[in-house]
Amino acid sequence: MKLSFRRLSLISPELCAIDDLRAWVLEQLQREGEPLRWAITSIQHSAETSQVALEVEAVLINP
Incomplete structure (x- = not known):
């Protein structure tokens, strides 16, 4: 088992509703x-659409 930072x-x-954002981020990770641990470190809203740009930092377990 190996830990990696991404x-x-x-x-x-x-x-994507705000209530579904956590599940969506976990799916992407x-x-x-x-x-193992993760955090949203930056959020930028699009002026033209309802999309949101997220910066996510995570510690992941890899086999």
Whole structure:
């Protein structure tokens, strides 16, 4: 088992409700490994759409 640190830039789906954001971020992180700790460090809203740009930092467990 190995720990790795990742910094990801994610663009949320246009119809993603704020209540569903946590589950969506976790789904994106699981593509990289098993999330141990993570945090949203930056949020930028799009003026034209309802999309949100997120900066996420995470510690992941990799086999």
